[in-house]
Amino acid sequence: MDDYDPNSLPHVDAIEVVDIRRVDANRVSQYMQNAVDETSVWVDGESARPFADAWRALTPGQSARCHVPPIGLRFIVDGTVYLEASVCWRCNNLFGLCGGAEISYAFDSDSEPAKKLFALAQEAIGIEIVGDG
Numbered sequence: 001m002d003d004y005d006p007n008s009l010p011h012v013d014a015i016e017v018v019d020i021r022r023v024d025a026n027r028v029s030q031y032m033q034n035a036v037d038e039t040s041v042w043v044d045g046e047s048a049r050p051f052a053d054a055w056r057a058l059t060p061g062q063s064a065r066c067h068v069p070p071i072g073l074r075f076i077v078d079g080t081v082y083l084e085a086s087v088c089w090r091c092n093n094l095f096g097l098c099g100g101a102e103i104s105y106a107f108d109s110d111s112e113p114a115k116k117l118f119a120l121a122q123e124a125i126g127i128e129i130v131g132d133g
Contacts, residue, residue: 013045014045
C-alpha cells in the first residue's frame with residue numbers, strides 16, 4: 001500500500017474535487033467511497049492540468065499518524081475514475097484507490113507542489129480551509 005508514486009499518474013481528462021470534511025470512514029482508504037453524495041466540482045480540459053502537474057510533483061514527506069482530510073480528488077482517465085484519494089495537508093498523507101488497489105503516500109505538505117495543489121483544490125471547491133488542511 002505504501003509503494004504509490006504520484007508521478008505515475010497518466011494524462012487525465014478531468015478531476016473531481018470533493019469536499020469531504022463531513023465524511024466519516026472506518027478505514028482511511030474509504031473516505032472517497034463514502035463521499036458519493038458530497039459537494040464536488042468537476043474540472044476538465046486544460047483547467048485540470050495544473051492539478052495533475054502538482055499531484056505528480058508531490059515530494060516524499062513524513063506522515064503523521066492521523067488522517068483528517070478536508071478534500072478528496074478523483075482523477076478521470078478515458079471517462080472513468082482512474083484514482084481517487086483523500087488528501088490531508090495537516091497530516092502529510094493521502095489514502096485512496098488506484099485501479100482497485102489501496103494506495104497511500106506521505107508527502108511534504110510544505111513543498112511548493114503540495115501548497116499549489118491545496119490552493120487549487122480550495123479555489124475549485126470554493127472553500128477556504130483554515131487550521132485543518
